Amino acid sequence: MFCIVESVMDKVGNRGRLFFDSLCSFQRNCIFDVLSVAPISNHIAFIMDGNRRYAKKWNMVESAGHRVGFLALILILRYCYELGLKYETVYAFSIDNLKRKPEEVQALMDLMEEKIEGLMKEESIVNCYGVRVHFIGNLKFLNKSVMVATERVIVATANNSKVVLSICVAYTSTDEIVNTIQRSCD
């Protein structure tokens, strides 16, 4: 989708781009008007999926597919915030994902570090929409630098109160069950 839009944009130039932007904005307003009529849910969760299939389809490397997946996530989160949804949960990276090829795991760790750090920037959606960020999962499975970035974002957004974004990283139900039993035995 992004590839098609970009190649069309290259051909139509600035005026075409302006027209396309207005069309998207009009379409988005129509969708928002329709959705706003009904009660809006309080909590929505997203499972990230299809990044590698997307990369394969467009002849890209896997890590590029994950980058596009992150962009799509930010786009949909922005819509959620504009619609007034208070809680969003993202299932981003499970413990099972650690079994993937080392290069892919490393690329994902690098991407997570970059994007989590990016959430603290002035212009990020976190600051634009007053988002408090939580991380759910066994963070000790992450690379040290990613873990440090998660801790920094939690502190940096602790006073934001409009929206709560929970990012699930390094999670699986079996790990959660084992941890819970261990803690209840301690």
Ligand SMILES: CC(C)=CCC/C(C)=C/CC/C(C)=C/COP(=O)(O)OP(=O)(O)O
């Ligand atoms: C801070 C933050 C939220 C970062 C997100 C990083 C990121 C893009 C994580 C997604 C990783 C993942 C396993 C996606 C699922 O697609 P897949 O690889 O399973 O694709 P497939 O279904 O085509 O195999």
